[in-house]
Amino acid sequence: MAVETSEPGFPRTEVRKELVDLLDSDRVLDTPEELLVYECDGLTLHSRMPDFVVFPSSTREVLEIVRLARRHRVPFLARGAGTSLSGGTIAAEGGIVLELSGMNRILQIDLENRLAQVQPGVVNQHVTRAVEADEFYYAPDPSSQVASTIGGNVAENAGGPHTLKYGVTTNHVLALEAVLPDGEVYRLGTAAGDPVGFDLVGTFVGSEGTLGIATEATVRLLHSAPAVKTLLAVYDSVSEATQTVSGIIARGIVPAALEMIDKNTIQAIEAGVYSSGIPQDAAAVLLIEVDGLEAGIDQQLEEILEVVRSRQVREVRVARSADERKKLWAARKNAFGAYGRISPNYYTMDGVIPRSKLPEVLGRIESLGREYGLRMANVFHAGDGNLHPIILYDIAREDAKEKVMALAGAILRCCIDVGGTLSGEHGIGLEKREFMRLFFSEAELQVMGRLKRVFNPDNLANPQKIFPMRRGCGEMSSLSEDSRDRLSRFEGDPEFVRF
Amino acid sequence: MKDPATPPGDPNITCALPASRLEAFTVQGKRPHRAAAPRTPEELSQLLQTAQREHWAVVPFGSGSRQDLGNPPKRFDLALATTRLDRIPEYEPQDLVVRVESGCRLARLQELLAADRLCLPVVPSAYRQTTLGGMVAANASGPDRYGHGTLRDYLLGVGVIQADGTQTRFGSRVVKNVTGYDMCKLYAGSFGTLGVFYDFYFKLKPLPPMEKTVVGLFRKLPPVRRALSKLLRSPLVPTALELLDGNASRRLDRKLDWSGKIAGYALAVKFGDLEAAVNWQVKELKEIWSSCLDGDMLVSDAREQARLWDGLREDHFCMAEPPLESVKLKVGILPDQLVQWIEEMEKHLSGIEAPFFLRAHAGSGVIRVYCHLDPATAQAGRLAGLIERWRSLLNAVRGSVVIESGPATLKNRVDAWGYRYKDLKLMRQIKNRLDPREILNPGRFVV
Numbered sequence: 017m018a019v020e021t022s023e024p025g026f027p028r029t030e031v032r033k034e035l036v037d038l039l040d041s042d043r044v045l046d047t048p049e050e051l052l053v054y055e056c057d058g059l060t061l062h063s064r065m066p067d068f069v070v071f072p073s074s075t076r077e078v079l080e081i082v083r084l085a086r087r088h089r090v091p092f093l094a095r096g097a098g099t100s101l102s103g104g105t106i107a108a109e110g111g112i113v114l115e116l117s118g119m120n121r122i123l124q125i126d127l128e129n130r131l132a133q134v135q136p137g138v139v140n141q142h143v144t145r146a147v148e149a150d151e152f153y154y155a156p157d158p159s160s161q162v163a164s165t166i167g168g169n170v171a172e173n174a175g176g177p178h179t180l181k182y183g184v185t186t187n188h189v190l191a192l193e194a195v196l197p198d199g200e201v202y203r204l205g206t207a208a209g210d211p212v213g214f215d216l217v218g219t220f221v222g223s224e225g226t227l228g229i230a231t232e233a234t235v236r237l238l239h240s241a242p243a244v245k246t247l248l249a250v251y252d253s254v255s256e257a258t259q260t261v262s263g264i265i266a267r268g269i270v271p272a273a274l275e276m277i278d279k280n281t282i283q284a285i286e287a288g289v290y291s292s293g294i295p296q297d298a299a300a301v302l303l304i305e306v307d308g309l310e311a312g313i314d315q316q317l318e319e320i321l322e323v324v325r326s327r328q329v330r331e332v333r334v335a336r337s338a339d340e341r342k343k344l345w346a347a348r349k350n351a352f353g354a355y356g357r358i359s360p361n362y363y364t365m366d367g368v369i370p371r372s373k374l375p376e377v378l379g380r381i382e383s384l385g386r387e388y389g390l391r392m393a394n395v396f397h398a399g400d401g402n403l404h405p406i407i408l409y410d411i412a413r414e415d416a417k418e419k420v421m422a423l424a425g426a427i428l429r430c431c432i433d434v435g436g437t438l439s440g441e442h443g444i445g446l447e448k449r450e451f452m453r454l455f456f457s458e459a460e461l462q463v464m465g466r467l468k469r470v471f472n473p474d475n476l477a478n479p480q481k482i483f484p485m486r487r488g489c490g491e492m493s494s495l496s497e498d499s500r501d502r503l504s505r506f507e508g509d510p511e512f513v514r515f
Numbered sequence: 516m517k518d519p520a521t522p523p524g525d526p527n528i529t530c531a532l533p534a535s536r537l538e539a540f541t542v543q544g545k546r547p548h549r550a551a552a553p554r555t556p557e558e559l560s561q562l563l564q565t566a567q568r569e570h571w572a573v574v575p576f577g578s579g580s581r582q583d584l585g586n587p588p589k590r591f592d593l594a595l596a597t598t599r600l601d602r603i604p605e606y607e608p609q610d611l612v613v614r615v616e617s618g619c620r621l622a623r624l625q626e627l628l629a630a631d632r633l634c635l636p637v638v639p640s641a642y643r644q645t646t647l648g649g650m651v652a653a654n655a656s657g658p659d660r661y662g663h664g665t666l667r668d669y670l671l672g673v674g675v676i677q678a679d680g681t682q683t684r685f686g687s688r689v690v691k692n693v694t695g696y697d698m699c700k701l702y703a704g705s706f707g708t709l710g711v712f713y714d715f716y717f718k719l720k721p722l723p724p725m726e727k728t729v730v731g732l733f734r735k736l737p738p739v740r741r742a743l744s745k746l747l748r749s750p751l752v753p754t755a756l757e758l759l760d761g762n763a764s765r766r767l768d769r770k771l772d773w774s775g776k777i778a779g780y781a782l783a784v785k786f787g788d789l790e791a792a793v794n795w796q797v798k799e800l801k802e803i804w805s806s807c808l809d810g811d812m813l814v815s816d817a818r819e820q821a822r823l824w825d826g827l828r829e830d831h832f833c834m835a836e837p838p839l840e841s842v843k844l845k846v847g848i849l850p851d852q853l854v855q856w857i858e859e860m861e862k863h864l865s866g867i868e869a870p871f872f873l874r875a876h877a878g879s880g881v882i883r884v885y886c887h888l889d890p891a892t893a894q895a896g897r898l899a900g901l902i903e904r905w906r907s908l909l910n911a912v913r914g915s916v917v918i919e920s921g922p923a924t925l926k927n928r929v930d931a932w933g934y935r936y937k938d939l940k941l942m943r944q945i946k947n948r949l950d951p952r953e954i955l956n957p958g959r960f961v962v
Contacts, residue, residue: 209847
C-alpha cells in the first residue's frame with residue numbers, strides 16, 4: 017500500500033541547493049525516474065518515494081547531511097542494499113535517503129583481538145572474505161549476506177541459519193560510531209574489556225534506524241570451525257520432522273544450523289533448474305549442520321542421527337564432501353528464488369515461537385491458509401523457532417492484498433498466542449507496527465517511546481517505523497482474550513502520545 | 516506481611532521489614548530508613564508508587580553480594596529486598612528456557628537445571644549467595660566468560676517495575692526476537708537505576724559432557740604474551756582463560772593446599788566439550804605452547820579442578836585481612852595489550868608500597884587489580900592518582916578503570932566509574948527520562 021504522499025513540510029529548493037553544495041549534483045538524486053528504485057525495499061507491499069537520495073562517502077558528510085536535515089526539519093534515513101523485508105528503508109514521510117553503499121571500506125582487521133572495523137556499506141559476506149584466508153569469519157549470515165550491508169544488519173539486528181549456535185548481530189558488535197539526530201558523532205561501546213555505563217550498543221542494534229545512523233562498526237571475528245557435517249533428512253509427515261527438531265533441542269545438542277523446508281517449497285525447488293533431487297512427494301525436509309573441531313565431530317553427527325532415526329524418516333543423506341554440502345544447502349538457499357516459479361507473487365513473513373510449539377503452530381498455520389483460500393509455503397530456522405511462512409498470491413486477483421494482510425495478521429496472532437513474538441530477524445518497520453499492541457502494553461510502548469525521544473526527539477530519523485500509528489481498536493474483535501485484556505487496560509489512557 | 520515475633524517495620528508501606536533488620540541492608544556505610552520485601556510484582560509496584568510519591572531513594576537489594584560496586588548512594592530511604600520474589604514459575608527443559616524471579620539465588624537455579632544436564636553458563640563470584648536480579652543489574656560474569664560471554668547474552672526477557680510503579684515486560688521466552696527495541700540489553704548492567712526487576716527469561720545451555728584444565732606456568736611475561744597470542748589465533752575453543760600474576764598464584768596455591776604446584780605467572784585454561792574434543796585440545800595446547808612454557812600441569816581430577824575454578828571465581832583469596840583495606844579494580848583494555856599492561860601496572864603499583872595481586876580474563880581484555888591499603892598511610896591517595904593516570908592512558912582505546920570495591924577513603928577521592936566519554940550525555944538523558952525524580956539508586960552508577 018502506498019504511504020500517503022503530501023507536499024513536503026520543508027523548503028525543498030533550499031534543501032536541494034544545500035545538498036548539492038555539499039556533495040555535488042552527481043551525488044544527489046531528485047528526479048522521479050532516479051528515485052523510483054528507492055520507493056520500496058524487500059517489502060514490496062509498501063512504497064513511498066523519498067525527496068532526495070544522496071551518496072555520502074564519509075562520516076563527516078553523513079554528519080553534515082543530518083545537520084542540514086535537522087536545520088530544515090527534513091526526515092532522513094540510511095539505506096545500504098535495500099534488502100530489508102519489513103519496510104525499514106522506505107522513506108515513509110519522504111525526505112532524504114542516505115545511500116551508504118559507497119562507504120564500503122574495511123578500515124581495520126585485527127586478528128590478535130579478533131575484530132574488524134568496517135564502514136556501514138561493507139557487504140556482510142565481504143567481511144568474511146577479507147579474513148577467511150586466516151581461517152576467521154564473521155558469524156551472522158542472513159540469507160541476504162551476498163548483498164546486505166553491515167550497517168543494515170546492525171539496524172535490523174540481522175540473523176541467519178547459523179545464528180542458532182553463534183547468535184545474531186547484536187552478539188557480534190562490540191562498538192559503533194554513529195551520527196545521531198542531534199547532529200553529533202558519538203562512539204558507543206568498546207572493544208577494550210567490558211563497556212562501562214548503559215549498553216548503548218545493545219540498545220542501538222536492532223533499532224531500525226530510529227535512533228540514528230551507524231557510520232562505523234567494530235565487529236567480532238570468530239575462528240572458522242575446522243570440521244563441518246551436513247545432513248538432509250526427508251520426511252513423509254510434517255509432525256515427524258518437527259518432533260525431530262524438538263528431540264534434538266531437548267537432547268541438549270546445539271547444531272550450527274537446523275532448517276526446515278516444507279512440501280510446497282520442495283516442489284517449487286524441484287520444478288526448477290536447481291533441483292536438489294529431493295523427492296517431490298516428501299512432506300518436509302530438515303537440513304541439519306554440526307560444526308566444531310575434527311575431534312568429536314563424528315560423535316556430534318552420530319547423536320543427531322540417533323534422534324533423526326528415532327522418528328519415522330524416509331531418507332537421510334549425509335554430505336561426504338564440500339560439493340555435496342553445497343548441494344544440500346542449495347535447496348535452502350534457492351527456496352526464495354523458486355517461489356517465483358509456482359506463484360506470481362509471494363510475501364515472506366517472520367515470526368518466532370517457542371520451539372516446542374512447532375508441531376502445533378505449523379498445523380494451525382496450514383489450516384489458516386485453507387481458511388483464507390491462500391497457498392502457503394514454509395522455509396525456516398526450526399532450531400530457533402523462527403518461522404518464515406510464505407504466502408503465495410496473485411496480485412492481479414481481486415482483494416488479493418487485503419486477504420494476504422488478513423492472513424498475515426492471523427498468523428502473527430497465532431505466534432503471540434503461544435508465547436512467541438512478532439519478528440525474529442526481519443524487524444517491525446512499517447510492516448508490523450500496527451501489530452505492536454498485540455505484544456506490548458501501552459505502558460511498555462511509552463517506555464520505548466521515551467528511549468526513542470532521547471536519541472530522536474524531533475522524530476526525523478526514520479519516522480513511522482516500529483511504533484503503531486493507530487490505536488488498533490478495530491482489531492479487538494479478532495484478538496484472543498489475553499491480548500484483548502492487554503489492550504483494554506490502557507483504553508482511554510489520557511497520556512497517549514505519538515511515539 | 517508482619518512477623519508477630521519481631522517488632523513491625525514502617526506501617527506506611529506494605530510488606531515492611533522490622534527496624535531490627537535494617538542493619539543488614541547497609542550499603543557502603545549507609546543504612547536505609549526502611550526496608551520491605553514484596554512477594555509479588557504488584558506489591559513491588561505499590562512500593563515504588565509510594566516511593567515515587569514520597570520521593571524516597573530506593574535501592575533494590577538481592578543478597579547484597581555486589582552492593583560494594585559503584586559509588587555510595589546519595590540518599591537511601593527504602594531497601595527493596597527481592598528475597599521473597601524467589602520462584603521459578605516456568606521451566607521448559609525441552610525448550611532450554613527458564614523464567615525465574617529476580618530474588619532467586621543462582622545456586623538454586625543451577626541445581627534445578629543440573630538435574631536435566633542444563634545450565635545458565637554464567638557463574639560469577641559469590642556463587643552461593645548471588646541472586647539473578649543482582650547478576651543482571653551488574654551484567655555479571657565469571658571465568659567462563661571467554662567461552663560463554665556475560666549474562667546479557669542469555670537474557671531473553673525481563674519483567675521490570677518502572678520508577679513510577681508501572682509494571683512492564685520486555686522480550687519473551689523465545690530465543691530470537693527483534694520486536695521493538697532490545698530493552699534487555701539496556702537493563703542488563705544498568706545497576707538498578709532504570710527500574711526494579713521482578714523476573715527474567717533466560718536461554719539455557721547443555722552442561723558440557725566433560726571438562727579438563729591445563730595450567731601453564733611461566734617465569735616471565737614475554738612468553739605469556741606469546742602463549743596467549745598462539746592460543747587466540749588457534750581453532751581451540753577454551754571456555755575459560757585466566758591469567759594470574761606471581762602474587763595471586765602463590766596465594767591461590769596456598770588456599771588450595773597445593774604446596775607450590777602453581778608458581779610464577781600462571782595461565783589456567785579450561786576446555787568443556789565432548790570427550791574427544793577435550794582430549795584433542797589438551798594435547799594440541801601443550802604442543803602449541805611447548806616453546807614458551809616453563810612447566811605445565813594438567814588438572815584432570817574433577818575434585819581438584821572444581822577447587823581450582825571455585826578458587827578463581829571467588830576472589831576471597833585476593834582479599835585482605837583487617838586492618839588492611841581491600842580495593843578491587845576492574846580494568847578494560849584490548850586483549851592484545853593485556854601483557855604489556857600487566858607489566859606496566861606491576862611497576863606503577865610497586866610505587867604505592869602496598870601488597871597487590873593481578874589476575875585477568877585473558878582473552879576478554881579484563882584485568883582485576885587487588886590492592887591492600889594500610890589506612891594509616893597515604894596509600895589511598897597514591898592509588899587514586901594511579902587510577903586517574905590509567906584512565907587517561909586508556910582514553911585512546913575507550914578503556915576503563917572501575918573501582919569494584921574499596922574503602923571510602925579511596926571512593927571519596929576518585930569516582931568509582933570515571934566514565935567521561937561523550938555518550939555519557941545520552942546515558943544521563945536515558946536515566947532522566949526513565950527515572951525523572953531520580954529515586955532509583957541515586958548517585959551510584961555512571962549517571
